[in-house]
Amino acid sequence: MTPLLQVKNIKKNYGARLGCKDVSFDLYPGEVMGIVGESGSGKSTLLNCLAGHLEPDQGEVLFNTRIEGMRDTLQMSEPERRMLARTDWAFVHQNARDGLRMGISAGGNMGERLMAVGDRHYGQIRTQAIEWLEKVEISEERVDDRPSQFSGGMQQRLQIARNLITGPRLVFMDEPTGGLDVSVQARLLDLIRSLVRELGLSAIIVTHDLAVVRLLADRLMVMKSGHVVESGLTDQVLDDPQDAYTQLLVSSVLQV
Amino acid sequence: MIEIKNVSKTFTLHNQSATSINVMRDANLVVNAGECVALTGNSGSGKSTLMRMIYGNYLTQEGEILINGVDVVQAEPRDIIELRKTTLGYVSQFLRVVPRVSTLNVVAEPLLKIGVDAKVAEERAKELLSRLRIPQNLWQLSPLTFSGGEQQRVNIARGFAHEYPAMLLDEPTASLDAKNRETVLTLIKDAKARGAAIIGIFHDEAARDRVCDQQIDVSIFTPKAAA
């Protein structure tokens, strides 16, 4: 089976400071990869390099496109990359406000990606928007409300739905449950899990929360100071950590 | 079938003055289809450790662990994930679930993961839960609030939902009363009958003797402490 994403030797510096270095991995359809680390580990830098938000200094990010097979997204022209970001890829920001248009209704937010790829039938756009809102447990009645009138958890669910409406195969998530109340987190994680399974999504999730990663990710990479110190099956890395830092991280988690 | 060849395990605790503990050396074991092998030995002798190594939950430093020909020690993470979905089942001592998911869905999940129709999966889950005497009014609730025994029965139901060719059972009859213990032993016997290779840990000697064809004391794999 061909990998969906092949990452090779990604390196990113901020001037003299190291962002991340020597990161390589393959991701297959339906796999969820977690990237954990503390502040300054380079995990967000890595995610942004993969998703095309930052330009790495070295490396390749090969994606198995629908039409042209494996292509290095870093070599793509900007229009191609933007089209990819709008259709086959999705990016869920930590703060829902960064991934939504707050001044437009929920329905408008949902429909934007559809309209961006040429949908021109109001009725059909609205129907799809409502269907997706229901999938993320937002009531149909709220379709004309602005996200500014939603709770944090709802905003995040709206952001997820807005990203998934065009059927992307790869989802990048940056601390998707960060800043949310614990009960809201649980609901959101549940939703993400079901969607990943139902839609056969591949995902790369960056988080500092080991519980989230245990729940959502099949595989795990642990980062420290810009390097990947350990990687493998999520449960193996968390239950039988080999690296000193990973052991420290795992033992530091408070038991409830 | 399950084959364990010359397997060794060492734990290195970096944050505790880099202590290295070699807990297992040259472990060998074969379990054929339709067989059940019990791991015995004192607490701390490595029974659960070996089981976790077979499941890929712990890393194995040396040797081979072959499940129907796939070597868990060398396999890529996604191959192990695939193995766990279709071939290798594991019923741990404790129930670990995602919050908010109903008991019914917890039990049905292994089937849903391999693409079984939702209705069929649900029927199978109901069948197992009934057999293990979990009251119907609990099926829509999350098992996190259940008693120890109830949780264990949900755990077992989930473990037996899909007919795995290889199974690892860690204390499957612990916390169960006589009737439920019988049910579980029957489930194990049925699994053997359809050709599953099973490794189990049973504190209950009677239960062990009922279903197991062989017993291996894992302390024979523990390196002797320096005199």
Place this chain on the structure above:
Amino acid sequence: MSEYNFAYLDEQTKRMIRRAILKGLAIPGYQVPFASREMPMPYGWGTGGVQVSAACLMPEDVLKVIDQGADDTTNAVSIRKFFEKTAEVETTAATSDATLIQTRHRIPEEDLTEDQILVYQVPIPEPLRFLEPRETETRKMHALEEYGLMYVKLYEDISQHGQIATAYSYPIKVEGRYVMDPSPIPKFDNPKMEMSAIQLFGAGREQRIYAIPPYTNVVSLDFEDYPFEAMKADGCCALCGADHTYLDEVIIDDDGGRMFVCSDTDYCESRRAAGHVGAQGAPQNQEVSAS
């Protein structure tokens, strides 16, 4: 004898503006940046239109200036006087006599010809501005033809008002490529934009010029199930009886009494001169000024 250079601007500036105009004509609907000059009127009062007109005017031109369709409102009068003084060109209120027409927020009712230039005053040239405040983003969207957001605006209209409620500055797609803001003309005027004259658009404060060459394809954006409708108030002009022109509503007394009259004053007068009389029409030569 005027102490100003012809039409106020120096020749180098005019050439700069003409280069921008040529670029605009070569790429219909594309906003060309230009170095907008300080004009003797504040921003927001038509400096863009005035600069474009100044660059286009020749001594033999005949100039007409309208504001909301009328030749006799303050702004129209000021701008006309400005060019009378600095260019000493002949001016007129008759659309058919003019060679260059500067307009604020309306297209004349009478069909324009190949010998005419229509110059629009534009406040905000960027049609996406209110949805996407970043200039860097909107430039990319135009460059990459990413216009989904424009349709989002129309979607929002329909979801809130049951129809596309945008009444003016209704977005258009020019020659199948660029989405453009036609300036705050009523959407009623949009169909007129496929015409024989050259259309030039100047935004002085925002420093952009764009253009639509004659006979260019102009399509107002819409949805398949909510097609574009050029709407106007029901009724006819009270003075000349026309039922096909854009009407202004005029409050005539303190009781809220109102009448509807043609917004295009020259057109209305021509009709009355030709004998058309509306419900409240008076014999010709008696004018009612539109406010």
